[in-house]
Every structure is written in structure tokens, then in C-alpha cells.
Amino acid sequence: MKESTPEIHKKDAKKSFSFALITISTSRYEKYGNPASPDDAEDLSGKVMKELIEAAGNRVSFYRLVPDEKDSLLDAIFFALESSADIVITSGGTGLAPKDLTIESIAPLFEKDIPGFGELFRYKSLEEIGTSVILTRASAGVIKGKAVFCLPGSPNAVKLALSKIIIPEAGHIVRHVRE
Template sequence: MKSKTAEEHKKLSPKTIKCSVITLSDSKSKTEDGKKTDKSGHIIIAEIEKKYELSHYEIISDNENELLSTINMIKNNSDVIFTTGGTGISSRDITVETLQSIFEKELTGFGEIFRYETYKDLGSTAFLSRATGGIFEKTLIFAMPGSPNAVKLGLSLIIDELGHLTKHLKE
């Protein structure tokens, strides 16, 4: 069921939404031309470019200081930042803890719905996902796992709501 109020808010949403993508990975392979391959990052970019504006894209290592530095560098020119990778449970997965340390508000519903939808497909391994979202200095940040299927799922949950979310964020 669609909310009449939400639909009205979407009509009042900003016409331009600037999005950035950060891929966290210590292991992205390099191609012959020296560039790193990043399927999940490119899935996000392709989806962004259908409706919104891509303002920044970067692949960084799984490093707390590098993630914070990158976010601080791009936040003023981004309404939304998507991260992919670093959300697992290994010792190198630092994305969630790093972001939670700067979030002014956490959008727990994103992670909850993400895990529920994952559970419907994969069963109880869904609890390994630590996808999350939040707000930092008037910028929405969504952290998704690094797998292409996880990114597709995460995008399906939020991409059409970005205008609505951005409208409320700017109030």
C-alpha cells in the first residue's frame, strides 16, 4: 500500500540529487591497464545514473581513517553516499563501526528490511549481513555488502526513495 503523504513528499523532492560511491576492498583485482575491477560499485553507478547525478566514485582499502577521510572530502558535494564492502564479520570489515561512530541518526529500518529480504532468499545466513544506513552532516549514507546481489537488493529498497529521504533531510 502506498502512502498518499509519501507520494506528495516525493513530488516536492529536490530535482537534482548528487550521489557518491565508495567501494571498500583490500582485494579488488587489477586489470591489465592497472585499474581495479569493481562489479558492485559499477552496479551502483549504473543505477544512480538512471535518475540522479554521480558526483564521486572511489575504491579505497578497508581502513577506518581512509573511509573517514574520503567521506569528509566528498560529503559537501553529495546528498547520498553509497558504500559497498567491509560490512562482514572479518577483522578487516570496518565499515559499519566506522560509520556508526559518525552517524547523527541511524536508519535502522534499512538494515532490518535488507536482512529480512536476504533471509527470504538465503535463510539464516542473512544475520551475517550488517548493512546499515544513517545521516552524517545532512548526507545520507548507506552501507551495503560487497556482493553484486546484495548491492542489487539494497538499491531496490532505497533508490526510489532517495528524493523523499533527501527532502526530509534538507528540512
């Protein structure tokens, strides 16, 4: 049986990865400070990410909860990039509100954009939330040899992004980013 093109591209990819998770929420940060895990901060999106990542045979090597502030977010990103994580995922701050600073803070650091991620995420979200999908600025790029994904803060959004896009493509992404 002949392998399909996607199978050929993914054939030599590593199968297990380490993820860094950063949740951006001022209200949650003010209530919980700097917890060790999403469970310690009632971080539903963080918990969904952690569960999906671990259920797929990967591990979470870094977790941070930060307020919607550029300096705090950048500090967390730089720590995550220096960690053992293969992939960095942020959750929150991708909307249009004045306090939503994730994209303005992180996108200028991208050495390469991954525009297909945001496009595909919005396309797949259309079925769930309809035309409200235009309000998300979910995006991804490469910084210091690591893929960084900026997701909305809702549990449904992170579930969709991880289960339908990021986890299935993790090996392919990491391999290409490191070539």
C-alpha cells in the same frame, strides 16, 4: 482520485540526485590503486551501483576505491561528505570478519541512525540468501546533512538495496534530511 500517503510524502521531493560511491576492498585497492571509476578497477558492485543510479536519472559525482582500513575509509567519507553528493553509499566491509571495519568506522559519525534501512534490507534479502542474512550489518545514518548507506560488497546486495530501497526513497530521504 485521492493520493495515497506515500505519494503525498514524496510529492514535493526532488527527482534527480547526486551520489558518492565508495568501494571498500583491500585486494582490489592493492591491484588498481585509486581508479577514476568502477570500470577501471573491475569493481562489479561499484559498476552495478553506477548503472542503477544513472538508469534512474541520477548521477555519480564521486567514486573512490579504498582498502579495508579505518583511516582510508574515513578520508573517503569526509571527501564524499564535502562533495556535491546528496547521498553517500559505501559497499563492502559490513560483515563479521576481523577486517570488516566499515560499520565501526562510520556508525560513530552518524548524527541520526536510520535503523529501518538495515531492518528492511535484511528482510528483503531473506528471500535471496536465507538465514545467512544475519551476517550482514548493513546500516544507514545521517552525517552533515547527508544520508550515508553502508552496504555489503556483493553485486546482488547493492542491486537489491539500490533498486528496492534507496533509489525509490531517495527524494523522500533527502527532503527529510535537509529540513
